Amino acid sequence: MKQMTIGRLSKAAGVKVTTIRYYESINLMGVPDRSTSGQRLYDDEAVQRLSFIRHARDLGFPIDSIRDLIDLQHQPGEDCAHVDAIARRQLANVRLKLSQLEALEGELKRMISACEGGTIASCKVLESLSDHGLCLDGHDAKGLSA
Amino acid sequence: MKQMTIGRLSKAAGVKVTTIRYYESINLMGVPDRSTSGQRLYDDEAVQRLSFIRHARDLGFPIDSIRDLIDLQHQPGEDCAHVDAIARRQLANVRLKLSQLEALEGELKRMISACEGGTIASCKVLESLSDHGLCLDGHDAKGLSA
DNA sequence: CTACAGTCTACAGCGACTGTAGAGGCAAGG
DNA sequence: CCTTGCCTCTACAGTCGCTGTAGACTGTAG
Numbered sequence: 001m002k003q004m005t006i007g008r009l010s011k012a013a014g015v016k017v018t019t020i021r022y023y024e025s026i027n028l029m030g031v032p033d034r035s036t037s038g039q040r041l042y043d044d045e046a047v048q049r050l051s052f053i054r055h056a057r058d059l060g061f062p063i064d065s066i067r068d069l070i071d072l073q074h075q076p077g078e079d080c081a082h083v084d085a086i087a088r089r090q091l092a093n094v095r096l097k098l099s100q101l102e103a104l105e106g107e108l109k110r111m112i113s114a115c116e117g118g119t120i121a122s123c124k125v126l127e128s129l130s131d132h133g134l135c136l137d138g139h140d141a142k143g144l145s146a
Numbered sequence: 147m148k149q150m151t152i153g154r155l156s157k158a159a160g161v162k163v164t165t166i167r168y169y170e171s172i173n174l175m176g177v178p179d180r181s182t183s184g185q186r187l188y189d190d191e192a193v194q195r196l197s198f199i200r201h202a203r204d205l206g207f208p209i210d211s212i213r214d215l216i217d218l219q220h221q222p223g224e225d226c227a228h229v230d231a232i233a234r235r236q237l238a239n240v241r242l243k244l245s246q247l248e249a250l251e252g253e254l255k256r257m258i259s260a261c262e263g264g265t266i267a268s269c270k271v272l273e274s275l276s277d278h279g280l281c282l283d284g285h286d287a288k289g290l291s292a
Numbered sequence: 293c294t295a296c297a298g299t300c301t302a303c304a305g306c307g308a309c310t311g312t313a314g315a316g317g318c319a320a321g322g
Numbered sequence: 323c324c325t326t327g328c329c330t331c332t333a334c335a336g337t338c339g340c341t342g343t344a345g346a347c348t349g350t351a352g
Contacts, residue, residue: 005349007298017299022340037348039299048276055275060250063339069272076267084261087271091254094247101244104206108237115230121222125233126215129201130194153329163330168309183317185330209308 003033003041013050020050028053028063028070061090149179149187159196166196174199174209174216207236 010017023029024040029050032040049070056066065086072083107128114124156163169175170186175196178186195216202212211232218229253274260270 005299016341018341019339021300026339035348037299039348052276055277057339059254059275069275072266073272076265078266080261080264080266080269080271083266083269083271084258084263087254087258087261091251091258094251094254098244098247098251101240101247105237105240105244107205108233108240112230112233112237115226115233117230118226119222120218120224120226120229123226123229125226125229126219129205129215130198131201151330162310164310165308167331172308181317183330185317203308 003043006040006042009042009046009050012047013054015050015054023050023053026063028067059090060094061086065090149189152186152188155188155192155196158193159200161196161200169196169199172209174213205236206240207232211236 004012006017006020009015010020015023020029024031029046032042032046035041052070052073053066056069057063061069068086069083072078072080111125111128114128116124120126150158152163152166155161156166161169166175170177175192178188178192181187198216198219199212202215203209207215214232215229218224218226257271257274260274262270266272
């Protein structure tokens with residue numbers, strides 16, 4: 001299979017059609033060939049590249065880091081220290097979020113287990129939320145909302 | 147101190163001025179009084195409410211849930227089951243994210259420790275990212291990027 | 293030939309803010 | 323009184339990584 005449409009690429013790499021077009025619009029995926037009627041045509045290299053992107057996204061790498069990683073891939077003679085640094089930075093980010101989430105989990109658990117039913121007026125959960133300064137002093141939970 | 151400007155409220159509750167105005171724009175904070183020159187004036191109740199919001203945000207509650215919690219606060223006679231449900235849902239969200247992040251951490255750690263330096267061409271990190279299907283099959287890491 | 297799935301562009305929306313621009317307000321020091 | 327310098331105002335664009343929508347066109351199977 002030499003050339004494929006965006007739908008086939010989408011299935012091959014496990015990335016939605018709209019997302020592929022989005023990646024093209026931000027220059028993360030290159031500009032593909034077009035059929036005479038204007039449809040995008042991709043080759044196997046595009047599958048490779050898109051799979052790489054998808055895997056990196058699954059691991060939480062931001063788009064900019066992925067761009068860097070792809071650039072680096074095309075300089076095979078270079079030292080891989082830079083790649084390593086990007087991965088380590090990502091690991092550090094993940095660990096930071098982990099520790100923040102663990103703190104949140106602890107507090108939520110504590111809050112919920114304090115609640116013994118009853119009315120709003122006596123609700124320990126709302127009490128905990130109203131009492132400021134109980135926990136997590138100083139740091140916040142940016143990007144952790146759900 | 148009966149009335150305070152937005153800057154003082156900001157310090158009192160630990161929420162940025164711009165964020166307070168944003169909360170007002172989405173009707174999370176009520177419409178405050180204004181001085182003759184048009185500056186917002188808040189009272190201690192606003193400090194309470196904003197602190198509550200901040201604490202809930204720190205715990206990752208989405209704005210809509212916080213809105214619900216505030217509504218419930220004003221019905222002290224009701225059963226607190228609803229409050230409990232909101233908190234439990236948030237705890238479930240946090241736990242889901244935790245487990246996803248733990249998986250990410252594991253894979254990143256594995257990737258990085260496989261790297262023994264050298265050139266890009268032999269970089270295990272890039273290899274791991276190129277080999278698809280190694281891990282995390284089927285689920286993705288939405289909202290976990292950093 | 294007809295139906296239907298796939299593809300196209302362009303733009304708005306999500307969540308929870310943050311940043312910017314340009315204007316006006318207020319209190320303290322000289 | 324005037325300046326200095328911070329505070330506040332509004333309105334809107336930008337962040338991140340997409341997702342959803344509208345409306346038109348294309349390709350294919352029956």
